[in-house]
Amino acid sequence: MMGTRIDLVGDRNIIARVYNEAIDTLASTTDTDYVSIENSQNWLKDHSEERYPICFAVHDTAPNGLYSLSSYSYD
Numbered sequence: 001m002m003g004t005r006i007d008l009v010g011d012r013n014i015i016a017r018v019y020n021e022a023i024d025t026l027a028s029t030t031d032t033d034y035v036s037i038e039n040s041q042n043w044l045k046d047h048s049e050e051r052y053p054i055c056f057a058v059h060d061t062a063p064n065g066l067y068s069l070s071s072y073s074y075d
Contacts, residue, residue: 011063012037012044015054018066046070 016037022029037044047054047068057065 011054011056014056014063015044015066016040018056018063 016035019029020034023031023034044054046052047070052069052071054066054068056063057067
């Protein structure tokens with residue numbers, strides 16, 4: 001069954017794995033540098049469940065994608 005769920009604190013390693021898989025395939029990001037939990041703490045802090053939650057696409061309870069919104073940035 002397909003569905004979605006909001007991330008939990010214990011999901012941080014899954015976030016890095018799924019994001020890095022997207023970098024490998026260039027499927028949904030133009031980033032070329034892998035992320036780790038350590039080097040993405042500020043990004044994770046900005047994505048609280050109340051403001052910009054990180055959501056997982058799940059298939060049979062296994063996360064296989066993620067999506068989130070962020071505040072606008074023109075850097």
